[in-house]
Amino acid sequence: MIAQPTNSTEPQIQTTFMNITPDIASQWLEGNVRNRRIDQRHVECLAQEMLAGRWNTTHQGIAFDTNGTLVDGQHRLWAILQAGCAIRMAVSFGVPVGNIDAIDGMKARRVVDRMSLTGMFGSEGVTSYHASTLREMYQCLNPGRKFPYHEEMELMTMHINAIRFATAHVATKARGIAVAHVRAVIARAWYSVDHDQLAQFCRVLSTGMLETTCDATIIKLRDQLMATGSTRNRTIQKELYGKVERVLTHWLNGETRSVLRPVTSEQFMLPEEVVD
Template sequence: MSGTTLSLASADGAGLSRLLPIQGRPAELARFSIVQITPDMAPSLLAKKRPASKRNAAAVAAYAQAMRNGEWVLNGMPIILSRNDVLLDGLQRLYACIDARTPFVTVLAENVPDDTLHTIDQQRRRSFTGVLETRGIPRPAAVAGLLSKLIRYEDGTLTRGTSTPPWSRMERALEANRTEIDTAVKFSFDHPARLLAESIRTPLSFMGLQVDRTAIRRFLDAIAHPERFDALEPGVMVRRRLVEGRSDRAVRPHATALFAICIKALNDTISGKRSDAYTWTLPTNSTRNPEPFPELVGYTGLRDTVKSNARHETEARLVRDAEAALQDPTVCAMTIETITPEVAEDYLAFNRGNRNIVQSHVAAMARDIGNGQWMFNAQPICFSRCGRLLNGQHRLSAVLEAGQPIEVVVMRGLPEEAFETYDKQAKKAPVVDEMFDDFGDKALVSATAVILWRRELKPVGQPNARPTATEVRDVISSHPELMRLRGFARKMVRYGRSSAMVYAAYRVLRDDPARGQVFLDRLETAANLPAGHVILRLRDRLIDLRKADQNTQIDEILAAWAKFRKNPGIPV
């Protein structure tokens, strides 16, 4: 590895990296090393980040906790530096290294083409639910939701956004409370109180079963069968709120508020108390003296595990594996391979216990491959040391669907534990920064490009198809008018979603630039329009549709435009 890019020597002179011998690719192209990144080295890499790159607090916290707890796994996902020495991927891991004050071992890819940035981290996000599903745990979504909600309840963070607790924390809670969790999930799904959402019913069942099994059953029975109880029974009163919320969105409580209300009502069910009403308001930044989130009396919380000998041994083994990979080039072999459909089929035979294949994701990548737009981006297909396919099933499936080969990095010899570390953070949005450095609404133009692709370019017979990052970039390049219409959309934010407004305006002007401009001007200002004019009716209708989906808003505008174009009703 070149010493001019990054100093990877320890204080005592011991080497902390080795250049991996990569077969199948000229040495002057991408270079790969296994390195140990220390907190002192991370800032020099962060200094190479793109100006638009942002710290993701949730990702950094999760990575830092894994590093501090000795749970970091060498999984093959590289820190990526471009040919121009720009950090393309690895930002959150580097911040986490600094926060954790702990070194970590990783793959470092250098000299990767800069124009591959938009292809990095476009895979589907891997969820904790997906991990539980691959283990064969019944009702994995309910189990993951229970763990997340109760951990956040105990931490006092239920009212602070929707972040998910670190997976390691949920793993420990699941291990320590597995029997009780299984019991609560079965109890929740067997009970007929389906009017109460499962995301509330299941964690509440867990809490109630720990405190008073009779009371939680009575509470849910009252929701399911109100005719068996008096009108002031807490469960009956909660049911009344649920029924009212179904018919009137204005009185429907937020999910967090409903959880709080149910805890209050369950407390009364346990104590035998009666209340006139159950309310709790979700606090906002402007709320003065907000009501604390209620606590279930007698609930002691999820048990946490003290690390078992087996876990200590696993963590020690992972450390030894990482250290061995630093020293021995045979531990984690990397090759650059041409993956033909035949090879892809062979590799997929080793795909055991993985997530379900998402066909729309496969189809999107297959289009890139078929259109000659696949780009080598240094993110590997990964196998464990026993041969199991850990990561890459969608790319391999896309090769089969496209019927054409691609070139990728393949890494072998990784620990089995790496499987659950992939794709834990949200995928990156399509990158347009380097295309339009002077453009201020990159997210808006990307969202509008996605709408255009879905409405005009989506393959026939693929209703769930999604554009790839390359396809989004192509749309933006081919339709620069989208960027010029952001001002109109921002002025019309009261009437609809900005991306819907940009696309609708683009369609109007594309149909008839002169008459279309009159239509858009009047839509914005309502100036000099007679009573009952189609544009005035459209403005009123859009107010009613402010919370509707983008396509509904677009269709409404285009329908009014068609009427206006046929009969303007005003001088044009």
């Protein structure tokens, strides 16, 4: 049964759809006195979606309380200003003043949830491991970039097979091994390296068991990764990513190294990065 509005003597929230121009957004933001701090990267992502024509109208949008104070949608309004274009979205008026703490108070839908709900990735869907691997494929050597949802969706569609390979073959519980900056190297290498060789590299890295005389450098890498563990330090992540690429490159060439140094440029190009 479809939910129906009930009669009530309480103030009713009224919602309409409007084309919000940058001028309107600017006026409404002047009353933005009770909101959280602006996340500029999120604003930039929303603006990119708007400029690309990928903004879809839903029941979510802008909201004002009974005093006319903006209580929801500040990032959308700032994005309209940055994009410089009019966007159609829902605008609600009359939210009770005391209800502001209920806005955005429930569980947010994650990017991986949104991707899985499209049905484009089969029964396996998309996991947080897949998403973190994808981001590190692009960000580990060049940190700071944040993807708008639709761009991340496009990239996931392009690289899901490589990402699933990396996630499946680097799945050990050993400390510091099955982390995004390691899986990202494997996913990138999937496009240019023989898959049996790549699986062997992952196996030695995961188990710590030598299979050939050239595997000693992989064990040295494994020891360093385990000693560091799971870190959120971007400088350390970048260094370890570079070392995984260096060791994999030498190992594929049948070389061993006593000292592990990170690469300074990408060794395994993605198809869209290859210049003819």
